[in-house]
Amino acid sequence: MNPPAVAGGGGLAGLAADVSALLGRDAGDPVPVGGGSICTAARxxxxxxxxxxxxxTLHDAPDGFFAAEAAGLRLLGSTGTVAVPQVLAADRNTLVLEWIEPGPATPSQAERLGRELAxxxxxxxxxxxxxxxxxLGRLPLPSPTGPPPAAPEDWAAFHAEHRLLPFLRQAAxxxxxxPADVRSVERVCELLPRIAGAPRPPALIHGDLWSGNVLFAADGRARLVDPAAQGGDPEADLAMLELFGCPQMPRILAAYExxxxxxxxxxxxxxxxLxxxxxHAALFGGHYGAAAGRAAxxxxxxx
Incomplete structure (x- = not known):
């Protein structure tokens, strides 16, 4: 998720010992790495x-928190389309990945990313x-209690019931x-079958694709990190990437299209x-509620 920056719950104390235990070797001393708003991260x-x-690491992480992220990375990587860091280890409170050396967001890297997302x-x-x-952040993604819907025409009801209304209720x-912003979002949910465009089957999406989850790398191939991988509408990934801005965004979109x-x-x-x-309104409050109302x-x- 996008900042504002919030101190991670786990801290660096004990991280080296946890990583060493997971890897079965001396992991060395942790050097803080910035960029996230939920976890404490280190090299x-x-x-x-x-x-x-x-x-x-995240102290007292929700059940399945890092396992879900590891599974999402493996799922995205298994498609042979986008690049992700290799998952080295995970337990309840810690996730360990290969280190990817950051690099400049070059035009060629952005264009490759656009094609790979497509x-x-x-x-x-x-x-x-x-x-x-x-x-998403610390918040669980609601899911249906029965078999998940799969038909193209099921998206509108699924999106309203499991992606918009739960977080609207929490934020409100x-x-x-x-109140006016709440009513605007509720109206979107009512009209969603009419305003969503032609029904499309579920596609595999990253699910949390803000710019901080795109790692432009020194080797010339961007990696995707911190996914909420799921069956969704591909437009969600592109819209979120645009929401908070991403380097070389016009080139990414042009190559994609x-x-x-x-x-x-x-x-x-x-x-x-939306x-x-x-x-973000549910996680951080602030101006995100008003922004949701404007988007609606x-x-x-x-x-």
Missing amino acids: LDGPGGPGAVFAK ALHDVRAAAWGPAGPGF GDGAMA EVRPVPGRRERVALHQ HPLLV REALSRA
């Missing part, structure tokens, strides 16, 4: 080891939502949403930004 480069690793979004998912537990209950054009996508950007804005009204005006 560790143990003496005589095979190389640096990236680790992050290829990812051509991978069909079995149903709407994640195959197992999923999280915490005082992060004004050369491979996988999506008619009418520009008119639906606000609609697909979910991450509601999640824009989506309604473009309908």
Whole structure:
């Protein structure tokens, strides 16, 4: 998730011992790595080891928190479309990945990322939502109690019931949403079958694709990190990437659309930004509730 920066719950104390235990070798001393808003992250480069690793920790993490992230990374990597860091180890409170050396966001790297995202979004998912537990920040992703819906025409009801309304209720209950903004989001949910465009089958998406989860690398190939991988609408990934800004965004989109054009996508950007804005309102409060209300009204005006 996107900051504001919030101190991670686990801290660096004990991280080296946890990573050493998971890897079965001396992981070295942790060097803090910034960029996240939920976990505490570090680079560790143990003496005589095979190389640096990236680790992050969260004290009292929800059940399945890091297991879900590890599973999502493995799932995305298994498609052979996008690049992700190798998962080295995970337990309840810690995740260890290979270290990817950051690099500049070059035009060629951005264009490759756009093409790779297009290829990812051509991978069909079995149903709407994640195959197992999923999280955005610390918040669990709600899922149906019965068999997950899978038909193209099921998306609108699934999205309203399991992606918009739960986070709207939480944000409103915490005082992060004004009544007028709540009504605007509720109206979007009512009209979603009409404003969502033509039904499409579920595709495999990253699910939390803000710019901080795109790691431009020194080797020239961007990696995707911290996914909430699930069956979803590909427009959600692109809309979230635009929401908080991403280096070389025009080149990413142009390369994507050369491979996988999506008619009418520009008119639906606000609609697909509504979910991450509601999640941010529930997590962080602040101005995100008002931003969700504006996005809802824009989506309604473009309908």
